[in-house]
Structure formats: structure tokens, C-alpha cells
Amino acid sequence: KFEEEVVASFKGLGYGFPISKTGLASVGAPHTWPPILAALTWLVGLLGYEEKAKASKLQDDAEPEALDDASPLEKVFFEYLGHAYVAYMTQDTEELESLAEGLNAVFEEKIQFIYDEAERQADINMALEDEIKQMDSKAASLPESLEKLENLNTKANDYRKVIENLLAYKEDFSAKVSKKNLQLQENEKKLGEIRTIVNSLKVKISSQGLTTEDVRRMELEQVRLKEGLERSKETKKSNNDELLKHEAELSKRFGKLEEIVKNYNSKASELQFIPITAKNSGQKKINDRNRKKGRQ
Template sequence: MERGRLSRAAVSRQSDLPMRVQDSNRTSMVYTTPQSKHSFGKLNVPKPPSVTSERRTSFFGARRTSGASMPRNSTMSGFGGTEKIKDARPLHDKSFVQQCIRQLHEFLSEQGYPGTLSSKTLQSPSTKEFVKMFEFIYRQLDPTFEMPNSKVEEEVPAMLKAIRYPFVLSKCSMYSVGAPHTWPQALGALMWLIDNVKIYWSLNKQELLFSDFCEESDNIEEGVEYNKLFLDYTAGSYSKFMQGEDSFEDEDETFLTKLKKLYNVDEALLASMEEKHQILSSEVERLEKESHTDRLMTKRMEKVKLQADLKKLQSYRSSLETFKANLENKASELADELETTVGHLESLKHESDELQQLLKNQKFTPADVERINREKRELQQTIARLSKSLEDAEQHKWNEEIALAKVKEKAELKVAEYHKLARKLKMIPQSAENACGHDFEIRPFECGSGSMVQHKTQTQILLRKLISDVEEENSRLANSKLSLDESCEQVNSNIMDKSNDLKQLREQIRKLDEHLDGGMQELAREEQEWAVEVDTAENHLKLLEKKVNCGYDEAVQQLKAAQQQYHLVLQETNEERRIVANNLASAFTTAANHLAVSEKAQEDLHARVQRICSKAVEEDESTIQKMREILKSMAHKDS
């Protein structure tokens, strides 16, 4: 765990170092969205400043200065410069734009976007919809963010510039975001912001993985001691860098040593953990080589694709069936009209034959023929005039019928409303609770206008008596009456729309009468084609279902084999753990026994040494006493 913390610190240090040589590999990224700079292993999401804010500060809080006091030019000025970077993404490629639209739709759908989402809306959204999507995505980074209500066209480019969007989104383009020449740039900005959100989420997940490094919820890496060490290291390295040095090995070694002391790093434990990691990595590689490829996952992907194809085929088949039903209905209607037209034509032919036969049997003089022709012309004029008046009368009749149908429908709605309210009030039928033996039911088609008025008067008199008892219910019924009036108006508008549609359908029927023969032939040909396509689709559907079932059975078998292998490996691992635990227990027992034996041997040795020392002291005392006696005897002899 300490090693992971140090590696994160090292990565954050390397990300802060300025680049002296431009990376050539970055220019090859064509189909990727540029990412923003991150420091200290976390996404930098500052609050969006105002539009008029133009001051820039350095890493240490002071404004950047340049002049003779600077020993060398800093290469880090490229991050805050105003140089425009060319966007390498193919934003004018229709396939790339469609791919970005699909990714945007998936992201908004997965995160629960509150607005309405559709492919048509994302093809050319309005400025209001773009601002809503931008605000929703930005809130994934900053949940407290709120979009201002005024000057949105200026705030969005300023916010993108504040979070270091590498390309320019002009203010003019915000007034017409859905235009074909401005929507790809705005879409690219949204995709870049989505990439930042995903990076931010991944970094938060990494912090959760290493959240148990510190005790009692005290994060040392963000504490005062770590910040002091890091600032000292950064200041020293940067001062040497400004003096012309390019290597900082001494500073790196000193910084790592201080970090190890700060985090109490046990190098022996790190080495053992690294050795264990290498063993486990080799074991994982061996298991991966044995399992070769994950065929279960490929089969699952194939199953998902086949299920998607199956759904598409089913939807296509249902659309074909509906289209076929519509065509059959139209064909039946046309066949009925054709039969009526043919019958009328036959009657006209029969009448014409009779007239021709009558003409052949009669003999006319030229005066009779001239008179007949004159009468014929007069009759034709009369027929034309009468046919015109007949058409006008039919049109007037049709309009009157429509008006009568509307009035009738309104009356029926009113009567239905009245009956509904009367049933709710328990006034219908005559034996109801609130009817009091009176018949409140209205039968408009069984009585005349006079009896209707009389019935209405009687009903009103009876209702006035009931109103005094049900004033509270009357207010509730008045509210319901308002809602029903609105629905009645809606129904009337729908009737007008349907009447217009009916006129259009009559015009279409007239056109279809002119092209009946060609339509019938085309219909027969299309029916044959649709029948062939339906048979082909059904055969393909059966083949796909067979393949899906076979692949699913094989995938299930492979899953069972993998589960068996997993249980076997788990048993082996548990057995190895048990053996290691037993070995450690035996080693600890042996060490404890050896320690007890060593302590007992030391106690015996100490007692033996004490005995030897006491015996030696006694012998030395007796020897000294003897020498004293000899000296005394010698002194007596000399005297």
C-alpha cells in the first residue's frame, strides 16, 4: 500500500515537470478528443470565472514576469498562451459526427438526462437544448454548478476556456448551434467535456481503491507534512531548472527518502510483496495461457448481436405485416369501387344498346334530325346545369350533414354528460336514491321539441329543489364540467381535422380512380415481392434462431467447465493457504521452544558461574589468610 502511494506521488511529480521536447506521438491522435492537464492525480475543475477576468497566476500564486531577471525562458508559457491549436478531429466527416452523436446519446441516457432525447434533436439542436446538455454534463464535475440565466452565449465559451478546452468555440456560433457549420464544433466540445468526466470518475475510483492508506481518516498525502515536502522539492527542482540544469537526481533521492520516513515504508515488506506479486503474475499468465481466449465472452457478444438482429427482423416483419394489411384494405376498397363502377358501366352500355336499337328501328327526316339535335343540345345544357346544381346541392347537403353531425355529437356529449352526472348523483334511473320517483333521463330521439322543452322545465324545477341540499357536490360537478368542456372542444377540433383528412382522402380516391389499372398491376407485383421477402425473412429468422440456440448451449457448457476449473483452483489455493498456515504455526512453536530451552540453559550457566565465583572467592580468602600467617611468622623470626 505504501508503494502504491509513492507511485502515485511520483506520477503526480512527473506530470508537473515541463516538457522540453514536444511529443510527436500526440499528433497522430486523429479520432480522439484532446484531454485536459491534471495535477496531483486529480482532475482540476475550477469554478468558472467571469468573462472579464483576464489575470493569470503562476503555480506559486504570483503573476508571471519576464525580463532580464529571468535567467532563461520558461517553456511552460505554452499552457497559458493565446496560440490557436488546429483541431485534428474529423468533425466535418459525417460518419465521425454520427458516432459522436451516438456516444452523446448513450452518455446522457445512462446518466439520466431529464430532457427529451431523440436522434432528430441531436442532429441539429437549438441553443437552449445545447445549454441544457452542457449544464447537465458540467454538473457531473461540479454538482453545485448552476447556469446563469443571462448572457449564456458568452458564458459557455468562457467556461470552456476556463477549464482549458484546447480549441476555440466562438460566441457567434452559440447563437445558431444547430447550424450545419457550427454544430460539429459544439459537438466536439461536448465530447471533450464527456471525456473529462470519465477521467474524473476513473480517478475517483482510484482514490477509493487506496482509501485505506491512512488511519483514522487522516489523509497524509493531502496533509501539511506532505505538502511541505512536495513544495520544497518543487521549489528546489524549479530553481535548478531555471538555472539551466535538466537532471534532478539528488532532489529525487532526497524527496523519496523523506517520503519513506514520512510514510514509515518497510523496504523488506515491499520486497516480499513484490516477489509475491511476481509469483502471482506468473501464475495468472500461466492460467491465461491455459484458458487461451475467452470464448464465452465472444459467444455472449455474438448472442447479443443476434438478439439485436432478431429484434430488428421482428420489427421489420411487423411493419411489413401492417403495410400488407393496409394494402389489402386499400385493395378491397378499390375492388368494391371497381365493382360498382363496372355495374354502372354495364347498365349504361345496356341503355346505350337499347337506344341504338330504337334509333335503327325509327326513320327520321332531316328536319326531325335537326330538331332532335337542337333538343339534344338543349337537353345537354339542361343536364349540365342540373348536374352543376346537383353537385352544389350535394355539397350543401354534405356541409349540412357535417354540421348536423357536429351538433348531434355535441348534443349526445351533453346528454351523456348529463346522464353521467345524474348517475353519479343517483338520479337515474327512476328508482334511484335521489330521483324521488321522478324520471330525469333525457331521450332526445323519442320526443319532439315541445315535449323536450317541457321535460327540461320540469327537470329544472326538480333540480332546483335538489341544489339546496347538494351545494358542495355542485361545486365539484362544476369543476368536472369545465374539464369536460375542454375535452369537448378538443374533440370538436379533432372532428374538424378528421373532416379535412376526409376531403383529402376523397381527392386521393379520385386520383386513384384514374390510375386504377396501373395500380392494380403494381399492387400484384408488390404483393409477390413482399411474399418472397417475407418467406426469405422467415427462413433467415429460423436459421438465426438455430444458430443462437447452438451458440448458447455451447457457451453454457463452457461456462460450466470454467466454473469447475475455478472451484478446483480455489480448492488448491485454500489447501496451499492451510499448508502455509500450518508451517508458520510449527515454525513459531519451534522458535518458542528454542527460546525457552535457551533461557533455561542461560539460567543454569549463570547459576554455575555464580557457584564457581563464590568457590573461587572462598579459596582466595583462605590463601590470603595463609600468606598473612606466613608473613607474621617470618616477622617473628626476624625479630
Template sequence: MERGRLSRATASRPSELPMRVQDSNRMSTAYTTPRSKQPSFGKLSIAKQQSGTSERRTSFFGPRMSGASMPRSSTMSGFGGTEKIKDARPLHDKSFVQQCIRQLHEFMTEHGYPGPLSPKTLQSPSTKEFVKMFEFIYRQLDPTFEMPNSKVEEEVPALLKGLGYPFVLSKCSMYSVGAPHTWPQALGALMWLIDTVKIYWNLSKQDLLFSDFREDSDSVEEEYNKLLHDYTAETYAKFMQGVDTFEDDDEIFLSKLKKLYNVDDDLLNSMEEKNRILTEEIERLEKESQKDRLTSKRMEKMKLQCDLKKLQDYRSNLESFENNLQAKASELTDELNHAASSLELLKQEKVDLQNILQDQKFTPADVERINREKRELQQTIASLSKALENAEQHKWNEEIELAKIKEKADLKLAEYHKLARKLKLIPVSAENAGGRDFELRPFECGPGNIQRMTQTQNLLRKLVSDVEEENSRLANMKLSLQETCEQLNSDILDKNNDLKQLREQIRKVDERLDSDQQELAREEQGWAAEVEAAENHCKLLEKKVNCGYDEAVQQQKVAQQQYHIVLQETNEERRTVANNLASVFTIAADHLSVTEKCLEELHGRVHRQCSKAVEDDEAVVQKVRETLADFKSKAKRC
């Protein structure tokens, strides 16, 4: 068998002697037709050593590649020519690459790939992983195949070339298979190898086109060697006699080979006609897939309508937020009116008590003591009134600060939306949104909003990765798109200017945030000091009231001893005065507790609102920072 192969390879070489007569009708070139041009009749070339036999058997019957019409000057063009076949597959199309990755993952999983494999790994595999996948697929053709440990970057392209891969896989691309500019070509080679495996399996499961070639290969091989030897001897003898054309011998030899392999000319012609019809249909479908400008304009109109709807929704949200603020302001006004009415009631009670005291008869000591208590109570009322005014002023200041913080948050949200619109991320129907919602809606809270913000961040990260892949694809097309590159360079300059402006804005926002945090810390310290002062003042009042009460008891004992005659009248008056004083003290204490409670509630409400505003502001600032960092990295890569 090996001798037959060698004799065929030797006999099929063209003569190295110079031609005596120039002739364009030479048949000897049919014996060296490359594998990439001819189909195999019934037996698939599995290893490199068997490729020579497969070539010699199938090279005589290909369309327009053999016979008397083949020019002699193209004898070695199938092996030594420098012309490269252009790959018509859209290997740089993202959707096509993802489809190939899914098919590769399904094939490897279904047929028991031994190592771990995931679609994420297939996005950018290493050279080692690529070699393992290639070895696994090649073993479907040749179970005894073993990949060498050294010079893998030379062995893989050589194996593909031996199988008849029509495109070039360079040796340097094997050093970095997972790179964005080399992985599509390597993936295309793996998909071609998988298709070859499937064709081999289909041919091995059914009857071959030429049964004699499969059942009695040894006898056919011997017959073929005999025919080739006779043809070579006869033509060489004529060549030595001065003959340079062998049309009759070529026709006789070709008819014998067709008879030997049972070639059906009608079947070959029908397959050529079918191939021509399918090619014309593909060209027609490609022409029909052109985009219509009217359709693009309609899509743009729909996008503008969606933008208008989003703006209207945003306006309605702002109006609802304004109504909520007005409702809160009305509630605070009602509380303030209620506190003022309580103050008026206390003043009226004070006037009534003063009238009662004026109508009663007291000793000079009682009058002096009552006046002293009156002054103390007046001072207490004045301090409480001042504290109330301070609390109201503080509430007003906090409301102003809250409004300022809200305005800052609205500005930052507007900046985010402006950037998103520039990048065509919003609305949902935008060009780069891909049907996903990147818009941030204000004045929403809860775990749902946090989850939505997290999803939006993940979508933005995925969008950035997609943009990076698109940039790598554009880098591969750089040589054929010079004018587009110049336009992109000008766009990059514009983006750098925008990036500088955004950095300045980020710096200003950070400074404002730091100043706001310091201001809030100082305000919290002031509030703590005020609370501590109020507690000390309350303790002092309690101490003074207790001291005054003890002095009153002592004076009562002295008055009993000195004015025993009027004891009955004095006791009656003392009980009346004691009841009045007790009611006054009770009212004052109740008023003080109610005022403290109101101040604590007001302080807690203001603190909650401030903390909520600060948290919302920090979340928005963090999101804007992440978005700006992503776009900053994108601009640097561009």
C-alpha cells in the first residue's frame, strides 16, 4: 500500500525537463489537485499520512480542475501558490461568534469533554485550553491521535492544513489564542473541524457513494496503480520521442478511471447545478437584507416619542414630590399653631392666678416669697419661650438644608440622565440600551429600588464589556477604515474634554460632600450641647422648687407660734395658698415635660430626615462615581 502511494506521488510530479512545445492543454496537473478544491468520494482523510492517497483518488473528477483543458503552467499552483482564500464567514460579528461558542459548548458537552468547560471560559480561552479542545475534537476522527508536548503552535496549523482547512491559521496567533483579534479565527477553525467530524460520522453511518471504493479498496488500489503505471510509461515513452501533448492518452486514462470508480457524470452535473442555484439564492437574499432609511426614521421617531413620555413621567413625579413637601409643611404649621395656642392658655392661667393672689391677704414675707417665685417662673417661661423660638429657627434651617440637598441630588441625577442620553442608554428603546431600563427614578426607596439600582449597575458593567468588545472589533478593521479612524480620533478628543469637565465636577461634588458632612457633625454637636443644657436647667428648677417648699414649711411653723390667735383663719388661708401653689407647680412641670417631649420628637424627625437625605445623596454620588469611572476607562481605551 505504501509503495503504491509513493509510486503515485512520484508519477504525478511534472517533468522537470523544459517543454519543447508550449501547450495549454495538459492533463498531468490533475494529479496534483489540492485537497481544498476537491470533494472526497467515499473515504475521509483522517491523518496526514493518508492525504496523498485521498488526493490522487479524487482529483480526476472535480469540476474544471482536471482533464485536457488544464494548463501545464499550473502544475504546482495548488501547493506552492501564494494566493489566499478570503474567509466569507462573519468571524468579527459578535452575534455570529456567540452562536459559534454555543455550538462548540454543546458539542463538547454532548460528547463527554473530560475537563471543566463553561461558556464564560470560551469567551477568551488560553492556548492550553485551545490545544485540549483541538485534541479532543481531532480524536473524534483519529482515536489514536496524541498531541505533542512541544511546538504545538506549529503542529496545530499543520494538522488543519493536512485535513484541507482552506484558510490560514498563522503560527504567531497560537501564542495568544484568547486575544480578541485572534480568537475568532481560532474559533472558526474549531467549527470547521467540528463540521468535518460530523460529515465523517454521517458518511460512516450510511452507505458510501462508491461502494466498490469501500468494500474492495485493496483491489481498486492495485488496479489504480496498474493504470497509472501504464499511463505514465506510455506518455513518458512518447515524451522521449518528442511528443509533448497526450490528449488521446488522457481521455483513455480518464475513461478507465471513471469506469474503475463508477463515477456518475449526471450526478456531478446535477450537484454543480444545485450549487449554482443555491449561490444565486444567497446573493439575492444578501441584497434583500439592506436596511431601509424609512424604517430607521420611523425607529428614530419612536425613540423621540418614548423620550417625551419619560419626560412627562418625570414631571409628574416632581409634582407629586412637591405636593408631599407642601403637605409636610402644612403639618408643621399646624403643630406650630397648636403650640402657640397652648402658650396662650398658659398665659391666661397665669393672669388668673395673679388676680387670685392680688385679692388674697398675705404677710410681707408671703408677698416677698410669692414675688420671688413669680420672678423665677417668669424667667422659666422666658427661657422656655426662647428655646421654642430657637427650635423653630433650627427647624427652618434644617428645612432649607434639606431643600438644598434635594436640589444637589436632582442636579446629579440630571447629569447622569444627560450622560446616559448622550451615550444612547435611555430610554428603553435607545440604540445602546438593548431593551433594558437604565433610567434612575427619584424619590423611591426600599429594597426594590436597591435591587433595581444593583441590576442597573450590572447592566452598565455588561454594556461596558460589550463596548470593549466592539472597540476590539473596530481595531481589527482599522486598516480598511482609515477615514472612520480619523473621525474616531476627533471623537476621542471631544470625550477627553468631557472627561476633564466631569473630573472637575466630581472634585467639586466631593468638596461639597465633605463640607456638608462637617456641617452636619457640627450641628449634631450643637444639638447635644443644647440637650445637655436643657437637662441641667430642668434639674436646677427642680432643686429650686424643693428649696422653696422647705422654706415655706418653716415659715408656716413660725407663723403658727407667733399668730396662735388667728390660727384658724391662717390655716384656712394656708391650705388655699398651698393648693394654688401645688396646681401652679403641677402645671409648670407638665408644661415642661410636654415641651421637652415635643422638642425630642422634633429633633428625632429632623435627624431622620437629614440622615435619609444624606444616605440618598451618598448613594447617588456613589452611582455617579461608578458610572464616571466606567466611562473614564472606556475613554482611555479609546
């Protein structure tokens, strides 16, 4: 019957209170409805728990990387609660003790891990303290290091200035090189023009049809002209030397003549022969004689 199946199902699910078959036959009666409502509420809670348990298991299987360090313990404890609740409802004392021992073992293992981690962190802290002490000892030399750093910065600034000067010199030198390259190009252009002219002259010379005898005669004539030019230069040099010699002699004689004239003028002045108006000047006597002739 339906009533018997319901009672057996609730008992199999671990419901802890008896359900009356008579109450199931008359559900609408006021004295039978509260126990049945309580059983239904318990059944809804059990179904909700089952649904959440399945969803949590699926989530753990789908996203295992999302679990943090506490998630395994929570999962173990959650599973323990599920199994312990079933054992409690079925009054299975041995299962409860086994579950409790397993949970204690898990927690003891976790506690031991925490102790080991604490010791490891203590070792790390000691190493950090040693490192801090070393850094404190190095801090004593910090002013000297800062002074060295300042000196290095000063040298770096000097090097920057040198580099700037070198760059400016490089730009100036590059400009000069460019200018020289332009001049070189112009010179090469002029050289090309000269080569063209030389080649054209060579062509003209080659087209004149000179014989070997003509060339030899021209060479002899050139040698003769050079020799004549050299002789002319030597003659000119000799004449110049002779001229300089005569000029020196003439200058010497002019000097003596000037000295004689100077002595003459001095003596003539003393004797009153000069100037013309002097007493003993012959010009005055000539003028007087001319005047007398004019009167006669």
C-alpha cells in the first residue's frame, strides 16, 4: 500500500520519528497534519542538501584550480558531516567513531603541516634577520658610497660636456668635409675638363703629321733656345753686377765732388766771391762794366 511504502521510505532515508499509517490515510485531519508537515519539511531539506552536495562536487571536478589551501579541509569536513549525519540517523555508532577518527587524523596531519610550515617560516625569518643585520652593517658605509656616487655623477656630467663638444666638433668637421667634398667634385670636374682639353690637343698634335726629323729638329731648337736663354741670363747678371759696381763708383765720386763743392763754396764765401752780390764777385764787376758801356 501507499502508506506502507511512505513509512518504509522515510525509515530508509533515516527519518528519526515514526509516521503513522492512519495519519497518512487521513492527512487533512488537524491532529495528523503537523507530524506529516514536519516529515515533508525534513524531506525537502534532505533533497536540498543532496542537490547542493551534487552541485558542489560537480564544481570541484570542473574547477579544481579554484580551490585554495582551506578547500580540501572544508570538503573533508563537509563529507564527514554528510556521512556522520547518515550514521547518526541510522544509529551506527561504529561508523561515527570511524568517521571521527578519520577526521582527527586529517586534522592532525594538517596541524603537523602547520607546525612544519611555522618552523620553515621561523628559519626564513632568521635568515631575513641576518640579512637585515648585514644591510645595517652596510648602511654604515652609505655616506662614503653616496660621496662616490656624487663624484661619479660629476664625472658623468663632465663626460657629457666632452661628448657634447665632440658632437659639435663632429658636426663642424662634417660640414667642412662636405665643403671639401664639393671642392673636390669641382676640382675633379675641372680636371676632367683639362683632361678633355689635353686629349683634344693630343689629337690635334697627332693629326699634324710631324715627322721624327721635325720633332728632333724642334728638340734641338728648344735646347739651343734654352742655352741662349741661359747665356742671356748670365750676361744680364754680369751686366747687372757691372752696373752695380759702376753705380757704386759713381756714387763714391759724387760724394767726393759734393765734398769739393762744399769746400769751394765755403772758401768762396770767406773770400766774398759768392753770392753774386758779394764784394769780390766777378759778376758785379761785369755788370758795372756793362752799365758804363751803356752810358757811352
